[in-house]
């Protein structure tokens with residue numbers, strides 16, 4: 001497996017995009033968000049980011065210190081909701097997840113700023129949330145990282161281990177197997193739920209790396225971030241049905257899971 005993260009443009013043919021992603025377990029797609037969208041997301045999240053605690057590092061903690069982390073993005077940022085629904089990401093989700101479910105949904109969203117002095121995060125797999133299968137697991141998660149600033153090898157660019165989505169759980173990555181995602185703002189790093197990855201160390205003097213991670217999972221699995229308690233219900237009910245569905249508010253994710261009586265809240269007849 002070449003020790004690089006493949007890259008492509010946003011208009012690359014979907015078959016080719018998924019082929020690159022499936023082969024390496026990760027892929028950078030350029031020019032997915034424009035300057036206006038980045039500004040909108042950053043503006044909507046600004047006050048929350050400013051209020052986020054920046055802690056000193058505790059090497060035992062999963063999340064390194066010198067970072068800012070904000071969740072509940074689907075409530076806090078309408079612009080991020082739009083990016084959550086991006087059609088190219090939707091098509092990649094269709095390819096990766098629909099073999100194992102009828103509908104996929106958002107799993108978690110977090111805005112992550114990595115500041116000077118932050119260490120490498122411990123390498124992990126998104127699918128470790130579901131330890132009842134041993135790696136390599138069935139397709140359970142697809143992850144995306146939207147670059148809201150330039151990502152470099154020095155400022156915290158995500159660490160990835162290409163090819164590790166096919167490894168057994170006990171294989172440990174050697175330092176030369178780890179690569180750091182470098183991409184301009186507006187790009188999206190996509191990786192599979194079985195790919196080893198982690199936030200990168202920031203060895204710059206004064207640059208903060210800003211990314212938004214959105215991961216998606218099978219409709220019949222419990223979501224990592226509890227969307228039912230992350231957005232006021234009145235706001236959920238005002239969202240378009242397709243967005244509500246991707247947030248986990250929908251009937252029939254398959255095999256009878258998630259049913260409800262729509263006349264109670266939605267004022268709809270059955």
Ligand SMILES: O=C(O)CCC(=O)C(=O)O
Nearest residue numbers: 112157158197198199200
């Ligand atoms: O910040 C990153 O680049 C990756 C973040 C991550 O993997 C995590 O927060 O679990």
